[in-house]
Amino acid sequence: MLFKLVADMTDLTVKKEPLDEAYYELGGRSLIAQYLIKNVVPTCDPLGEGNHLIFCTTVFAGTKLTTSNRMSVGGKSPLTGGIKESNVGGYAASLLAEQGIRLIIIKGISKTNDLWTLHVDSKGEAWFKEANDCKGMNNYEFSEQIHGKYGSKIATVSIGCAGERLYKNASIQVSEFRSGHPSRAAARGGLGAVMGSKGLKALVIEKPDERHQLKYQNENQFNEACKTLNDLVAKGVQNDPFHNIGTIATIEATGANGILPVDNFSGKLFPEYRKVGANQFMENLSSRGGKNKIPCQPGCMVRCSNSYHDEDGKYLTSGFEYETIALFGPNCHIADLDAIARMDRLCDDLGVDTIEAANTIAVCMETGKIPWGDSKAALDLLNEMLEGTDFGNLMGQGCEAVGNHLGCKRIPVVKHQSIAGYDPRNTKGTGITYATSPMGADHTAGLTMGRAFDDCGRTAQAYASNKLQVAMCFADSMMCLFAFTHMVPGIPLLANLMAGLYGGEADFNRIATMGVKTILTERAFNQQAGMTIKDDRLPDFFYREKSPATGAKFDIDDHELNVIFDF
Amino acid sequence: MITTYDVFVPMLMGGGASLRTGLKVRELGCQKVLVVYDQGIKEVGIAGKIEENIRNAGVETVCFEDVVPDPPDKMIEEAAEIAKREAIDGIVAVGGGSAMDSAKGINVLMNNPPPIVSYFGIQKNLKPGVPMIFIPTTSGTGSEVTNMAVVSATDLGKKDSVVSPVCLATLAIIDPELTLELPPKLTAITGIDALAHAVESLTGGHANPMSDALAREAIRSIHHWLPIAVENGGNYQAREALMMASTHAGMAFTNALVHLGHCIGHALGASFHIPHGTACAATLPEVIEYAAKTESMKVRMICECLQKVIPEQATTDEIGRIGRDALRSFIKSVGIPNLKQMGLTLEEAMSVAPRVTKDEGMALAPYRITPGKVAEMIASAYDA
Numbered sequence: 001m002l003f004k005l006v007a008d009m010t011d012l013t014v015k016k017e018p019l020d021e022a023y024y025e026l027g028g029r030s031l032i033a034q035y036l037i038k039n040v041v042p043t044c045d046p047l048g049e050g051n052h053l054i055f056c057t058t059v060f061a062g063t064k065l066t067t068s069n070r071m072s073v074g075g076k077s078p079l080t081g082g083i084k085e086s087n088v089g090g091y092a093a094s095l096l097a098e099q100g101i102r103l104i105i106i107k108g109i110s111k112t113n114d115l116w117t118l119h120v121d122s123k124g125e126a127w128f129k130e131a132n133d134c135k136g137m138n139n140y141e142f143s144e145q146i147h148g149k150y151g152s153k154i155a156t157v158s159i160g161c162a163g164e165r166l167y168k169n170a171s172i173q174v175s176e177f178r179s180g181h182p183s184r185a186a187a188r189g190g191l192g193a194v195m196g197s198k199g200l201k202a203l204v205i206e207k208p209d210e211r212h213q214l215k216y217q218n219e220n221q222f223n224e225a226c227k228t229l230n231d232l233v234a235k236g237v238q239n240d241p242f243h244n245i246g247t248i249a250t251i252e253a254t255g256a257n258g259i260l261p262v263d264n265f266s267g268k269l270f271p272e273y274r275k276v277g278a279n280q281f282m283e284n285l286s287s288r289g290g291k292n293k294i295p296c297q298p299g300c301m302v303r304c305s306n307s308y309h310d311e312d313g314k315y316l317t318s319g320f321e322y323e324t325i326a327l328f329g330p331n332c333h334i335a336d337l338d339a340i341a342r343m344d345r346l347c348d349d350l351g352v353d354t355i356e357a358a359n360t361i362a363v364c365m366e367t368g369k370i371p372w373g374d375s376k377a378a379l380d381l382l383n384e385m386l387e388g389t390d391f392g393n394l395m396g397q398g399c400e401a402v403g404n405h406l407g408c409k410r411i412p413v414v415k416h417q418s419i420a421g422y423d424p425r426n427t428k429g430t431g432i433t434y435a436t437s438p439m440g441a442d443h444t445a446g447l448t449m450g451r452a453f454d455d456c457g458r459t460a461q462a463y464a465s466n467k468l469q470v471a472m473c474f475a476d477s478m479m480c481l482f483a484f485t486h487m488v489p490g491i492p493l494l495a496n497l498m499a500g501l502y503g504g505e506a507d508f509n510r511i512a513t514m515g516v517k518t519i520l521t522e523r524a525f526n527q528q529a530g531m532t533i534k535d536d537r538l539p540d541f542f543y544r545e546k547s548p549a550t551g552a553k554f555d556i557d558d559h560e561l562n563v564i565f566d567f
Numbered sequence: 568m569i570t571t572y573d574v575f576v577p578m579l580m581g582g583g584a585s586l587r588t589g590l591k592v593r594e595l596g597c598q599k600v601l602v603v604y605d606q607g608i609k610e611v612g613i614a615g616k617i618e619e620n621i622r623n624a625g626v627e628t629v630c631f632e633d634v635v636p637d638p639p640d641k642m643i644e645e646a647a648e649i650a651k652r653e654a655i656d657g658i659v660a661v662g663g664g665s666a667m668d669s670a671k672g673i674n675v676l677m678n679n680p681p682p683i684v685s686y687f688g689i690q691k692n693l694k695p696g697v698p699m700i701f702i703p704t705t706s707g708t709g710s711e712v713t714n715m716a717v718v719s720a721t722d723l724g725k726k727d728s729v730v731s732p733v734c735l736a737t738l739a740i741i742d743p744e745l746t747l748e749l750p751p752k753l754t755a756i757t758g759i760d761a762l763a764h765a766v767e768s769l770t771g772g773h774a775n776p777m778s779d780a781l782a783r784e785a786i787r788s789i790h791h792w793l794p795i796a797v798e799n800g801g802n803y804q805a806r807e808a809l810m811m812a813s814t815h816a817g818m819a820f821t822n823a824l825v826h827l828g829h830c831i832g833h834a835l836g837a838s839f840h841i842p843h844g845t846a847c848a849a850t851l852p853e854v855i856e857y858a859a860k861t862e863s864m865k866v867r868m869i870c871e872c873l874q875k876v877i878p879e880q881a882t883t884d885e886i887g888r889i890g891r892d893a894l895r896s897f898i899k900s901v902g903i904p905n906l907k908q909m910g911l912t913l914e915e916a917m918s919v920a921p922r923v924t925k926d927e928g929m930a931l932a933p934y935r936i937t938p939g940k941v942a943e944m945i946a947s948a949y950d951a
Contacts, residue, residue: 452930453773454571456569457569457570457772457773458772458773459771459772459773459824459930459931460772460773460930460931461772462934462935463929463930463931463932463935464930466935550569551569552569557861557933557934559860559861559934560861560933560934560935563934563935563936564935566935566936566937566940567937
């Protein structure tokens with residue numbers, strides 16, 4: 001039997017109950033979509049008592065499928081005003097799986113100004129603990145304190161001061177396996193603010209004394225398919241730059257072809273991109289005692305994480321990713337990896353989305369508030385968010401709010417959420433994903449780079465985006481997409497996993513339907529929340545301005561966007 | 568919009584050009600070539616003439632005369648065995664799409680191990696084969712200028728393509744005289760196949776100004792000359808124009824690629840063994856109506872080529888309807904049957920819709936379409 005925790009902040013009760021039958025074959029993004037459409041009124045105030053904050057594991061959590069212990073966080077987004085699923089690595093989902101817990105529901109809002117942590121202890125008991133002493137405490141200090149108190153066999157899922165202040169760019173930070181650094185972020189869409197609005201500082205999850213045993217309907221069927229799939233990943237990672245270097249390796253590809261964003265999505269090339277590229281990164285790691293190939297969750301074969309040290313060999317940040325580097329780097333005309341690492345650390349610590357924060361900085365540069373390429377000025381602005389100055393508080397409302405305040409004409413957002421580190425004119429399928437994903441501008445919803453004929457051309461881009469968006473929906477329901485990528489030749493076997501664990505036919509339609517149903521449910525939620533087809537468009541400047549790197553504009557016909565989810 | 572344009576295959580064109588085959592084979596340095604054709608080409612005497620022409624140039628020939636329509640993988644693999652055993656150093660294909668597709672498949676297997684089905688899709692790293700000369704004997708397929716080999720995978724129960732430079736002819740010899748004997752029905756079917764290539768090239772997402780120009784010229788020419796050639800096969804001027812048109816349409820779709828009409832055509836062909844040209848023509852008018860939603864300028868161009876006037880202020884829906892009706896009336900005028908006349912029930916015809924939307928060729932369609940809408944298009948075309 002699997003369990004769910006239902007916690008109500010209004011009366012500080014938490015109940016451990018059997019998981020609903022209907023949720024067994026759902027996990028991650030698919031579970032969040034189905035839960036929210038049934039339990040949260042789409043027009044509710046995302047920071048009010050009607051919104052629920054959901055933490056859940058995947059369909060295959062607790063199995064031997066590599067990276068299946070990924071956590072999804074869901075709720076109505078205060079940033080987009082629509083449905084939000086933000087998934088994250090780290091240790092928490094593994095421990096929840098060991099606890100036999102698929103789903104944690106946080107309802108209501110604390111009636112007092114008090115702050116709370118929700119503990120799941122080694123006996124499997126769940127209880128609230130008052131945490132007023134942690135008010136204003138940021139993620140690194142919090143995680144160290146909790147790890148100091150409860151030992152290393154725990155995971156934290158916490159917010160920093162940004163979440164407490166209800167910043168719409170606030171993340172929820174999850175501690176990494178082994179190191180305990182709170183560097184894995186459920187970053188997008190401001191779910192940290194939803195957590196803050198409820199008065200919840202953190203989840204603290206202990207390793208159970210007794211590990212929960214999953215009940216397989218046909219364990220052999222599961223194991224056989226699982227082994228084949230894991231073998232595919234093991235083989236695939238050998239030549240995977242994400243494994244051998246890290247996600248920063250993406251810069252080597254995007255920097256050369258105009259996909260890497262430069263100077264607030266100007267569409268230019270950035271001649272110095274290699275200064276923030278793979279070689280510089282690897283050199284800095286080896287000369288300063290940093291490390292790559294770190295798994296963020298137990299059993300991961302991709303191991304894309306890293307530990308990045310400063311010039312003095314002291315730990316600075318981890319989970320230092322392409323998006324952060326591209327957007328704080330070339331997109332702000334900055335070519336200093338150490339400065340970007342300090343920004344990453346600051347964002348993780350106060351708990352904000354690096355994509356949203358970096359786009360906000362770029363908009364500040366675009367409007368002349370600070371000069372292009374000035375990494376010190378950028379860090380100073382980020383510190384304003386930490387300090388909670390007036391402008392810092394405005395920055396916490398996201399890139400669009402700051403852009404509007406400064407009179408910026410080029411604000412790179414879709415559904416009020418900042419665009420990730422890929423110029424949509426030069427990977428048009430990704431642009432289609434940005435425009436049409438119910439999540440808002442989100443590369444993880446379907447990054448089509450290299451999958452259609454010509455990244456700057458129109459042909460087959462909507463087709464690629466549609467296929468990937470569906471696939472990412474079921475990938476985000478079962479595992480980490482970096483491992484999923486290597487499983488593609490064995491995708492039909494996912495049906496055997498489903499049948500082996502839950503019974504029934506090994507029919508791939510069970511998987512594919514999960515993807516389609518999830519997207520349609522999310523769109524229905526967004527429509528009920530008030531979004532229209534006009535929200536499925538990129539900012540005007542991508543249609544008007546040619547990318548100087550390639551001459552391409554975003555020339556996808558509106559009708560093509562309108563019908564992308566006609567199934 | 569920025570596009571690329573590829574011209575792959577040099578051509579020798581003109582009445583009697585096939586008489587230079589031997590000279591050209593020798594110029595390419597070949598000493599022993601495989602001549603690929605089907606029994607029909609043998610029976611009308613074209614194959615024998617070309618073989619003799621090659622031998623007179625001092626080049627040995629080996630024949631593979633058993634090409635069948637929709638060339639199956641096994642047949643191609645057998646032919647490749649013969650080619651390797653005989654140590655041929657060139658291939659000459661004489662015939663329609665099947666002969667040329669077979670030759671392409673054989674060439675892929677010259678230096679890449681079988682099975683041919685393992686090379687479906689875009690192949691960038693195949694080992695090169697031998698020089699090839701293609702001599703089309705119909706005005707339809709355009710295969711002489713394309714880099715795709717369409718192969719029927721016997722065990723998989725489907726047709727798919729190998730796309731590779733190894734599928735490209737070294738030279739295409741376009742000799743309209745070879746089509747003078749083509750019977751009216753086959754003239755019409757192959758001509759409409761070329762029309763489908765041109766029309767879909769214009770409306771696909773990969774179109775470019777050069778492919779547009781070639782496709783427009785092909786449509787104009789087919790519209791004018793196909794009825795004449797169907798009426799009087801011996802009209803050389805018509806045959807020459809149609810040969811040019813099919814080659815131009817082939818060049819256009821090599822660049823711009825085809826989409827929904829061919830997906831429907833392939834699904835109908837695979838389910839009911841309808842000839843390719845007829846199957847692609849069945850819903851072509853509805854495909855244009857659908858495309859008008861996003862490609863109305865292109866549908867205007869098509870109508871202009873069909874000498875159909877579209878009012879300046881017409882809406883996209885109106886443009887679509889006018890385009891549909893103009894195409895349908897032309898297709899009917901050359902005697903191409905509709906789905907009902909082909910003997911299908913409405914239910915049978917509509918049943919292919921889910922197969923159509925699963926076809927990877929849908930990647931190239933102007934915009935996404937559901938199986939339900941495809942079924943509606945088939946229903947609209949059924950008895951039209």
